[in-house]
Amino acid sequence: MKLPMIASVIAMRWFSVVALRLPLINSPVMLVIAVSLVVGLLMVLVFRAVSDQKAIRAAKDQLKAHLLAVRLFQDQLTVVMQSYGRILRGTARYIRLAFKPLLLVILPITLLIVQLDRYLGWMPLQHAQPFLVRVRAVSPDALNEVSLELPREMALSAPAVHLPADSEVVWRVVAEINGTYNINVAAAGETFSKQVVVSQDLARISPTRRRDRFWERLFTSGEPALPTNGPIQSIEVAYPPRNIDLVIFESNWIIVFFVLSILAGFVFKSILGIEI
Amino acid sequence: MKWPIAPAVRKPGLLNLVPVLVVAIGLVLLFPVRSEAYAGPGAGFAVLSSFWTLFVAFLYSVYAFLTWPFRHVLRLLRRRKAYGKAQVTRAIILGFDGMDPELADRFMQEGKLSHLAKLRDQGTFLPLRTTCPAISPVAWSTFQTGVNPGKHNIYDFLARDLSSYLPFLSSAQIRGPKRRLRIGEYSVPLGKPEIKGLRRGTPFWHWLGKAGIFCSVIRVPVTFPPEKFPGVLLSGMCVPDLKGSQGTFCFCTTRGAGDKFREGGVRIPIERHGSVFRSYIPGPEDPLATNSGSGLRVDFELRADLRRNQARIEVDSQKFTLKIREYSEWIPVKFKAGLGFTARGICRFYVKQLSPEVEVYVTPVNIDPGRPDLPISHPVTYSIYLAKLFGPYATLGLAEDTWALNEEVLDDQAFLAQCYANHEDRERMLFDALDKTPQGLCVCVFDTTDRVQHMFWRYLEDDHPAARKVPRDQRPSVIEDLYRRMDDLIGRVMDQIDDKTLLLAVSDHGFKSFTRCVNLNAWLHQNGYLALNSGKSESGDWFQDVDWSRTLAYTMGLNGLYLNLKGREREGIVEPGPESETLKNELRTKLNGLVDPASGGIGITGVFDCDAVFAGPYVDNAPDLIVGYGAGFRASWDSVTGRVTTQLFEDNTKAWSGDHCIDPRLVPGVLFCNRKIAEEKPAIVDVAPTILKLFGLGLPTYFDGKPWTVAPEPSK
Numbered sequence: 001m002k003l004p005m006i007a008s009v010i011a012m013r014w015f016s017v018v019a020l021r022l023p024l025i026n027s028p029v030m031l032v033i034a035v036s037l038v039v040g041l042l043m044v045l046v047f048r049a050v051s052d053q054k055a056i057r058a059a060k061d062q063l064k065a066h067l068l069a070v071r072l073f074q075d076q077l078t079v080v081m082q083s084y085g086r087i088l089r090g091t092a093r094y095i096r097l098a099f100k101p102l103l104l105v106i107l108p109i110t111l112l113i114v115q116l117d118r119y120l121g122w123m124p125l126q127h128a129q130p131f132l133v134r135v136r137a138v139s140p141d142a143l144n145e146v147s148l149e150l151p152r153e154m155a156l157s158a159p160a161v162h163l164p165a166d167s168e169v170v171w172r173v174v175a176e177i178n179g180t181y182n183i184n185v186a187a188a189g190e191t192f193s194k195q196v197v198v199s200q201d202l203a204r205i206s207p208t209r210r211r212d213r214f215w216e217r218l219f220t221s222g223e224p225a226l227p228t229n230g231p232i233q234s235i236e237v238a239y240p241p242r243n244i245d246l247v248i249f250e251s252n253w254i255i256v257f258f259v260l261s262i263l264a265g266f267v268f269k270s271i272l273g274i275e276i
Numbered sequence: 277m278k279w280p281i282a283p284a285v286r287k288p289g290l291l292n293l294v295p296v297l298v299v300a301i302g303l304v305l306l307f308p309v310r311s312e313a314y315a316g317p318g319a320g321f322a323v324l325s326s327f328w329t330l331f332v333a334f335l336y337s338v339y340a341f342l343t344w345p346f347r348h349v350l351r352l353l354r355r356r357k358a359y360g361k362a363q364v365t366r367a368i369i370l371g372f373d374g375m376d377p378e379l380a381d382r383f384m385q386e387g388k389l390s391h392l393a394k395l396r397d398q399g400t401f402l403p404l405r406t407t408c409p410a411i412s413p414v415a416w417s418t419f420q421t422g423v424n425p426g427k428h429n430i431y432d433f434l435a436r437d438l439s440s441y442l443p444f445l446s447s448a449q450i451r452g453p454k455r456r457l458r459i460g461e462y463s464v465p466l467g468k469p470e471i472k473g474l475r476r477g478t479p480f481w482h483w484l485g486k487a488g489i490f491c492s493v494i495r496v497p498v499t500f501p502p503e504k505f506p507g508v509l510l511s512g513m514c515v516p517d518l519k520g521s522q523g524t525f526c527f528c529t530t531r532g533a534g535d536k537f538r539e540g541g542v543r544i545p546i547e548r549h550g551s552v553f554r555s556y557i558p559g560p561e562d563p564l565a566t567n568s569g570s571g572l573r574v575d576f577e578l579r580a581d582l583r584r585n586q587a588r589i590e591v592d593s594q595k596f597t598l599k600i601r602e603y604s605e606w607i608p609v610k611f612k613a614g615l616g617f618t619a620r621g622i623c624r625f626y627v628k629q630l631s632p633e634v635e636v637y638v639t640p641v642n643i644d645p646g647r648p649d650l651p652i653s654h655p656v657t658y659s660i661y662l663a664k665l666f667g668p669y670a671t672l673g674l675a676e677d678t679w680a681l682n683e684e685v686l687d688d689q690a691f692l693a694q695c696y697a698n699h700e701d702r703e704r705m706l707f708d709a710l711d712k713t714p715q716g717l718c719v720c721v722f723d724t725t726d727r728v729q730h731m732f733w734r735y736l737e738d739d740h741p742a743a744r745k746v747p748r749d750q751r752p753s754v755i756e757d758l759y760r761r762m763d764d765l766i767g768r769v770m771d772q773i774d775d776k777t778l779l780l781a782v783s784d785h786g787f788k789s790f791t792r793c794v795n796l797n798a799w800l801h802q803n804g805y806l807a808l809n810s811g812k813s814e815s816g817d818w819f820q821d822v823d824w825s826r827t828l829a830y831t832m833g834l835n836g837l838y839l840n841l842k843g844r845e846r847e848g849i850v851e852p853g854p855e856s857e858t859l860k861n862e863l864r865t866k867l868n869g870l871v872d873p874a875s876g877g878i879g880i881t882g883v884f885d886c887d888a889v890f891a892g893p894y895v896d897n898a899p900d901l902i903v904g905y906g907a908g909f910r911a912s913w914d915s916v917t918g919r920v921t922t923q924l925f926e927d928n929t930k931a932w933s934g935d936h937c938i939d940p941r942l943v944p945g946v947l948f949c950n951r952k953i954a955e956e957k958p959a960i961v962d963v964a965p966t967i968l969k970l971f972g973l974g975l976p977t978y979f980d981g982k983p984w985t986v987a988p989e990p991s992k
Binding site: 058065072074078 | 344347348351490508655657658662663664665711714
């Protein structure tokens with residue numbers, strides 16, 4: 001268990017501390033490509049470390065044999081049907097063998113991707129560009145006590161809109177200057193802050209701050225949880241989602257990462273002689 | 277006997293944490309948000325790999341389904357001729373190379389072969405007349421083509437080059453590409469090697485295939501290079517190793533250089549570097565070399581662990597541990613030549629000892645069946661299919677390393693382990709072929725019977741010169757055990773067949789003891805038919821120091837005797853016609869009944885004139901006379917390699933102690949069948965016409981064999 005965890009921790013540190021400092025990798029496209037290559041390599045290394053390579057090789061060989069049998073004995077329908085049945089059984093066996101190492105690989109990779117999604121999932125806000133701040137209270141009654149306190153570099157561009165049906169209040173805000181700010185939401189005598197990033201560069205972004213829902217927070221928030229017994233359920237800043245521009249098309253970074261990392265994995269597994 | 281393979285390496289217990297991770301990942305998946313994409317590349321690999329397999333399988337299946345009706349109709353039209361008159365829907369022929377009728381009968385009488393006895397009682401058991409000469413490539417060529425050697429052109433393992441008196445393999449020729457491109461230090465071959473089969477005639481499964489009857493043919497000798505036909509075939513005896521030889525083992529040792537091996541092996545030094553021993557496996561010639569003789573090699577390292585009696589071997593980035601006297605699994609090796617040229621093979625390692633000397637035996641490097649550099653099957657994918665299904669297997673024609681046992685590089689036990697490992701692979705192939713051939717023909721030849729009898733006949737006799745070192749009470753019953761194993765195999769096959777299936781178990785020849793060697797070249801020399809250069813009383817191999825200008829006759833190979841014929845041999849002096857006929861008659865008269873003064877036995881019981889024995893377009897390639905040695909005798913090891921010695925008769929002290937290359941009348945094969953066969957003296961040449969007739973096909977007019985009358989149903 002140590003190896004994959006250590007590898008993923010090192011990878012995360014590398015990305016957050018080293019890679020993002022490099023000027024070339026400050027470009028989202030280059031970052032996705034670099035991440036995909038490194039993750040593809042790590043994936044196959046980890047897969048090799050935690051899988052039964054011999055059994056996987058045997059399962060794949062059996063599958064190939066049954067495929068060849070379909071071709072070699074194609075005039076004999078019963079043989080073809082038997083081979084097809086064996087292919088199905090062999091595929092199930094292969095998936096079973098690949099599943100265990102897959103489980104071990106998914107967790108660190110998931111954590112890594114969560115971290116990367118902070119940088120690549122959304123774009124920072126632009127100065128002079130209005131954005132919404134949405135606060136959800138625990139009940140509609142609490143909405144009247146909620147207020148927004150902005151730093152000097154930000155201003156409201158429209159009055160607050162109360163949505164009692166959803167227990168929400170929404171403000172439209174605009175930032176004057178690039179920077180990382182904290183906006184404060186006051187309610188029931190308490191103040192809750194939320195980070196807002198206004199920048200032209202790649203930056204770590206947390207679109208929401210919320211209480212409870214550990215797993216949802218894990219995937220969407222990069223900030224500490226709101227108090228469990230407080231009046232505020234969540235504070236969201238509507239960052240625009242980021243698409244990766246690949247010249248011929250645009251796509252969410254995760255799709256690009258998914259495809260590239262698989263391709264990288266297949267290349268590295270061939271070079272390193274790893275059975276997947 | 278179990279093959280002692282290296283223990284599988286266990287993975288550490290990482291997977292014990294799997295349940296915890298399953299729960300953790302389950303929780304992640306319960307709260308998806310963006311996590312559906314977080315399955316990440318791992319899932320992608322698994323999905324893609326398995327999906328791709330399923331996708332290809334699906335495409336194949338669709339193709340098979342859609343085209344099946346058309347193919348079925350076509351097949352029915354073609355088969356109508358065959359199955360319309362067929363007496364059987366399936367024929368299974370098990371070839372047991374060298375199974376001897378006398379031994380089989382004796383063991384059956386003793387109640388040791390119950391399944392063969394059942395075949396005898398319910399069907400047929402007869403001696404099967406072999407070919408002249410009684411040599412495997414000759415007999416199996418006749419078996420498959422239904423003709424005498426004069427029509428299939430195989431008279432021995434070796435044939436001679438008339439211009440040089442040197443031997444070449446009689447069954448196939450492999451030549452490098454004709455054109456090459458010189459680039460700097462490299463000579464790049466343009467094109468593929470040329471592989472030419474020298475066996476002529478048409479195997480009977482070609483006729484069956486043409487009639488729409490599917491055939492699975494496994495390891496029948498002299499089927500290399502594989503020929504196209506509608507069926508599957510894995511080539512057998514005569515498939516070369518990666519060096520192009522018929523099997524060159526490698527013996528790596530720290531001992532100082534000793535005598536060279538006479539047959540089939542090379543001695544390679546092991547060098548010590550601290551705690552590491554380094555050596556190499558010699559491979560094929562460098563295809564890019566501008567001059568011949570520069571061979572490729574694969575280096576390996578060995579670290580001895582004397583405390584545990586084992587060694588860690590690293591070759592081609594593969595590492596494995598072997599106990600002393602243990603074989604490795606098949607290890608893939610790559611011989612790299614440069615410019616991306618690579619020859620791939622497989623071999624097994626065997627650590628003979630680690631102290632006081634380090635000695636490692638490496639099997640001949642076999643062609644890798646999963647990635648064959650030369651075609652060893654038809655279609656090419658058939659060998660790959662078998663490799664994927666069962667793992668790597670021996671592809672060399674003579675896969676059991678008899679030379680290594682002869683040279684005492686391997687001991688009895690190690691040799692047997694090798695034989696039976698190959699045999700088990702062959703059994704797996706047979707049963708898969710039976711599974712894949714519900715209708716049609718399935719032929720599989722097992723070589724183990726031949727190799728084990730060759731090497732262990734010495735233990736059958738009280739006073740065999742090759743067994744004198746072993747006390748009588750310590751001699752193992754290897755051959756009896758061999759026959760029991762074959763009987764068990766027959767039993768398992770019988771369990772799988774129905775009444776419409778014909779089961780034949782045949783052998784190409786029988787066996788006799790080989791206690792005394794006859795150097796026929798010595799006899800020819802002593803009797804004035806072969807002359808040596810002045811001052812010489814012996815010759816080297818392949819007639820070194822023979823004075824051809826005064827030589828009338830010579831012998832090489834196992835049974836052939838050749839006249840030095842004018843206009844045929846480069847330096848021939850015997851005039852064709854009356855002179856050669858007279859010489860032949862003279863030699864026949866003098867040699868027939870040649871007595872061994874030491875034992876009093878008759879060394880030669882028959883000398884056959886090839887003009888009388890063979891008929892066909894390739895008779896000119898035949899020897900002039902075939903020498904039939906008496907029981908207990910055979911051509912000497914020196915005589916086979918064209919060496920003239922002073923001694924005419926000598927003891928055979930090699931482990932190779934049984935043989936069949938003698939008077940063919942003394943070594944018939946066996947014929948077992950699950951049906952009655954009304955034939956008094958069946959011959960191996962009759963098998964092909966019999967099978968064609970049973971499947972309702974007409975017989976080619978050139979066949980020499982006659983079909984047997986086979987009962988339509990098995991007796992109950």
